[in-house]
Amino acid sequence: MASPPFSAFQQAVLDWFDLEGRHDLPWQRPRTPYRVWISEVMLQQTQVATVIGYFERFMRHFPRLAVLAEADLDEVLALWSGLGYYSRARNLHRTARIVTERHAGELPADPAVLTTLPGIGRSTAGAISSLGFDRRAAILDGNVRRVLARCHGVEGWPGASKVEKELWRLSEELTPSTRCADYNQAMMDLGATVCTRSRPACADCPLAGTCVARRQGRQTELPAPRRTGPAPVRSTLMLLMVDPDRRVRLQKRPPAGIWANLWAFPEFDGLEELNAWFALHGIHAHRLEPLPPRRHTFSHFHLDYTPVIVHCGVGHTGVEEAAQGLWHPLGAEIGFGVPAPVRRLLHELERVI
Structure with missing residues (x-):
């Protein structure tokens, strides 16, 4: 059977993922919608190396969504202690109970429905849908934003409405119809391990040949940082x-x-x-x-x-x-x-x- 047609961008990303991507993270063994959801929420604002231990402890205590829904909030927060951004844990607990009550205990596969649940934004919903249910859905976490902004020379701070809209357009356009889970994981891996915030390893990047930031020598300028004053x-x-x-x-x-x-x-x-x-x-x-x-x-x-x-x-x-x-x-x-x-x-x- 012939291989599905991929664009040059998609093929380069998938070829790199097959050889260099991360395939043995705890939430990938096995990869279920519930485990993807927990890991994606933990990975918001937090590095993979930090998340791994928390994820494994969380799964030992709450191996299924039903167990999480039945737990006391104090028990959930205890396992989250030290991970920070505690609203994530509170939203996990609320969502588990809502899913139990309204969705027969199963996370919805539709990203539009997922975004109605506490703590699940558009990108997290896309990750759950694509990685957990093997459906085509685009994502735009911090790592993907950086890869797309550099590769396509997108100017401006990614949090600005106009810039975010353009990055979502690119993400939607570039997400393939097949192997979507691998592609999305590859894009996250690229941003986390190669196209890093500082000192990107451009020589190891499969997109180096077409990257606008690399061609212009602007890797440290793109994506543009948010302009803020000193923190109070x-x-x-x-x-x-x-x-x-x-x-x-x-x-x-x-x-x-x-x-x-x-x-x-x-x-x-x-x-x-x-x-x-x-x-x-x-x-x-x-x-x-x-x-x-x-x-x-x-x-x-x-x-x-x-x-x-x-x-x-x-x-x-x-x-x-x-x-x-x-x-x-x-x-x-x-x-x-x-x-x-x-x-x-x-x-x-x-x-x-």
């Missing part, structure tokens, strides 16, 4: 309140905003607010031990935080009854979702308390 900085005190039994106080964050639904240390604008909180709850602090300040960077701002260790006596009065709080024994397994800085501080407290 917020400051806070984190209260590490420890009792005589080596337990530390954690509070559940609100369901919206930064670190939503995660467990973290109480935060205060300064010592005056902290002391007022002590007085409100009848807490008698034996001593305060400020730790060196440190910084955690979010996508749109920096958080400068100073941990303050407070040793409190027996009988935590009003704090015991405070809603959405718990006393966590240092050294015990963390079976709930905590942000990465909180996890690091908990481990640090184990060594110094």
Whole structure:
């Protein structure tokens, strides 16, 4: 049987994929719609090397969509701790329940239907449809944007509406009718391993002969970066309140905003607010031990935080009854979702308390 006709661009990409592409990633063995969905969401804003361990742990706990739908959100967030962008985990949980209720427990194959589900945008929907269901569907993640922008000389920041529209046009036009799953995986692999953000390996690229950026020597200029000013900085005190039994106080964050639904240390604008909180709850602090300040960077701002260790006596009065709080024994397994800085501080407290 004759091989299906591919354009020169498609053939070059597929030939490279057959020899150099990634074929043994955990979510490719086996490659199911559910596993593709979980991996694609984890890979948003996160490198493959980081995702692999999280994906394997997630699959051990939630091997099927039905198991994820039945789980408590705290259990899902616990396995996501450290991966960041926690709205992804909350959306996974919501989507699993919606699919169970409205789609008989099976992810839809139609990209248009997939995009109606929480946390699934156009590109993720295309990846699920093509990689999970072997349907023709275009994708445009960060790696594919970079390959297309450089190869076709697309000017401007890819997040701008006009530029994004042109990149989607190219992606739709170039996506083949057959071997779509291999082609999409190849484009992602090219961007991740060859056409990288800095120091692209143009000598190893199957598209080097037709790449506009390479011909013009503009690999570092395309795609154009977003023009932004310096990120704002917020400051806070984190209260590490420890009792005589080596337990530390954690509070559940609100369901919206930064670190939503995660467990973290109480935060205060300064010592005056902290002391007022002590007085409100009848807490008698034996001593305060400020730790060196440190910084955690979010996508749109920096958080400068100073941990303050407070040793409190027996009988935590009003704090015991405070809603959405718990006393966590240092050294015990963390079976709930905590942000990465909180996890690091908990481990640090184990060594110094």
